[in-house]
Amino acid sequence: MEHQRPNTLFDKVWDRHVVHHRLDGYQLLYVDRHLLHDGSSEGFARLQRRGMTIRRPNLSLATPDHFNSTASASLIAIQDPHKRSLVERLRDNAKREAIVHFAIGEIEQGIAHVVGPEQGFTLPGTTVVCGDSHTATHGALGALAFGIGSSEVSHVMATQTLWQRKPKAMKVSVEGALQSGVYAKDIVLRIIAELGAGGGVGHVIEYAGSTIRSLSIEARLTICNMSIEAGARAGMIAPDDVTFDYLTDRPRVPQGESWEKALRYWRTLKSDDEAVFSKELRLDASSIQPMVTWGTSPEDCIGINEKIPVPESFSSTDKRQACERALAYMDLLGGKPISTVAIDRVFIGSCTNSRIEDLRVAASIAKGRKVTVPAWVVPGSGLVKREAEAEGLDRIFRDAGFEWRQPGCSMCVGMNGDVGYRGERIVSTSNRNFMGRQGAGVRTHLASPATAVACAVLGRIASVEQLRGH
């Protein structure tokens, strides 16, 4: 028998989904799962202009998240009539196409990348796409998941496939025990700092190593979520017992004999020992500090006890200029310790950090303390919200002075009007500190939920350690 070439996890999932392989290298890839949200109306419109309908409605799932209000879980709370119509259009399109749809106010509604795993819609070994760059999140369950544009959304609707060139495989290994106060968000920010915002372009990252294997699914979702911030097409983690335990009895997972059969297949989904990666990065977990961004790209991040860099510390002209520009926008002085910087507001939420585990960690630090700046907690879904309320987390947050909101993307992207004011400095558990991302002229510092609570209490950039020593 011919010896088989060792494969990566990514190879195994990709190769199973190739419908057609052209001689010019392009491959027609089958799509198992398509997530739709209220920003997907252009995809529906393109399909309808062609007089077509969705090929496999049972492989799609729709939930509004971008434009809905987080002040009140109702359509009427969306004050801008055009934005409200986008949410209504998703509902109407889903009904016409017979797609599962979680309406505003329903307990299952939430951020698409929180809802997919939570419902068991995302499964190991599947291909998952969505017209949103943070689709990489779903790779935490061993799926190959990536974001697409609206033309590709309509292509998937019409054909359940996509034309792709196979990306390269990269491996990021994290080994050892994390220091206390260091979370998944800090791991991924550190990885982005190492790779750079474009370091993953053209690659799918597999996260591996003892540290990654010891993480919960919620933490793994946080890591895969920000793969795109390193420029990677997708991020993946081999499914294991942690994954299978997480999926057990979720609403959309296979049951009985089907589950057993699926499980046998899922257990084969890991990189072979001799598999070759085109790029590798190894990190020692004990070297990872709580991280915070100082600039306007997610690669602009440092340990929370470090100093803001000075432009002269960068070797290339374009990086020096980018640093100068970022410091000017952020109104920061290079050379100053980042933890002296006063802040105006805190946002805990987004597809990066709005799951139950994030809220538990945040609440454990907020308990018995008071925030000194306006601070929001926006749960990732109605189910996360309900679970948090059952555990009394909402009470802890409210007592500490946080606002407890309705599920949605909210201040991560501000498309629903949840934005800061010009010049405002926000510590945010979201994924992008781009200029204007949280509102025109708003300054964003990315951090973990634990760090965000410490900042909210002290009114400046601060670590949990600094809060405890306060």
Place this chain on the structure above:
Amino acid sequence: MKAFVLLHAKAMPLALANVDTDQIIPARYLGLDRADQVKALFRDLRFCPRGELIAAFPMNQERFAGAKILVAYRNFGCGSSRENAVSTLLDNGFECVIAPSFGDIFYNNCFQNGMLPVVLDGHRVSKLIDLLTNDKELMIDVDLNEQSVRFPDGSMDHFEIDTFRKDCLLKGIDAIDLTLSYISEIDAYERDHFIERQWQS
């Protein structure tokens, strides 16, 4: 889709790296109709908070009026998947972007809209940006068939592009139409796929 074959046009420099799609079109303009998004291109780079033009931004300079080629540093179009980043560039007359690298989703979105993304070596791009910034108007010839970029001084760069993307762009082929010609293969794939992995259906 509109085809892209040849372009003889003025180029505009954007001496920035990691230009994310939020810079190309800020999220607050995404809810609007396409016609209303035209003016949102590079909104926060082009205008002061109070609405005055920022004179130093190339788009605000007379000498770059009518430019159809944009030249930028590495990782252009990173970040959000919004296809409006491509359509708004197109609606402002840009048909080609030259950079050392691109965000993957932006790069794919270009091909769905008749826009040509050209990857050139970082040193060449830096030189070109310097030339455009310090010197004069530059007319550039981009030839997709030849996969070449020609400059007025006679120098020429070759660029790589996937044959599949090149053919689709040269002919203006719509990807859905193309894929529908493979429909029997998709049917066959689905039959096996859902027998073997019935739990996914």
